[in-house]
Amino acid sequence: MKKINRSIAHLIFMLAVASVSFYSCKSTVADAPKDSENSNRIYHVTENDSVNIAMAQGYLASLLNGDGGEAEKMVTANFMAYGPAASDSATFAQVKTQWANNGTSRTKQDAGIFASSCLTVTEGPLVGDWVSLWGTYVANDNKTGKDIKVPWHSVFKIDDGKIRQTNIWFDNLAPALAMGTVVPAKK
Secondary structure (H helix, E strand, C coil), X not given: CHHHHHXXXXXXXXXXXXXXXXXXXXXXXXXXXXXXXXXHCCEEECCCXXXXXXXXXXXXXXXXXXXXXXXXXXXEEEEEEECCCCCCEEEHHHHHHHHHHHHHHEEEEECCEEEEEEEEECCCCCCEEXXXXXXXXXXXXXXCCCEEEEEEEEEEEEECCEEEEEEEEECCHHHHHHHCCCCCCCC
């Protein structure tokens, strides 16, 4: 029962984050005058949102399908991946190897994308196009036969039509416990 409550709480949290992100992109007639509204914002909805979102989704699909060569066409030469921990980072070669290994140890992989957004930041150190994707990764672990289910959120930095950076957040412990690779401490 405790596990179900945690899962529900996590889902509610993820939906709240998605709702805030989507709501922040909307404006209404009752908002401040258009000139001051637009001049005070350092971001706006990206004009290439559908193209950028499709690229981010295609990148993930390529990795899940074991087609690292296709995914490599979508990244810059200096691509870096970060997360889930603050100190985690990987080059594209490392990401490609990790997903190739996942493909041999897991079946029925699906990113489970349920929400996406795309913004352009116009000022400061984060200038550029950013895609956010939310999903629930599911797969079956070949060794244990157990299903893996992990809620995740990832942000993609797009430069000149290619992915320069990804940041991903997910719970590392829950799938490790589910697969039996980590044993809980005895009480």
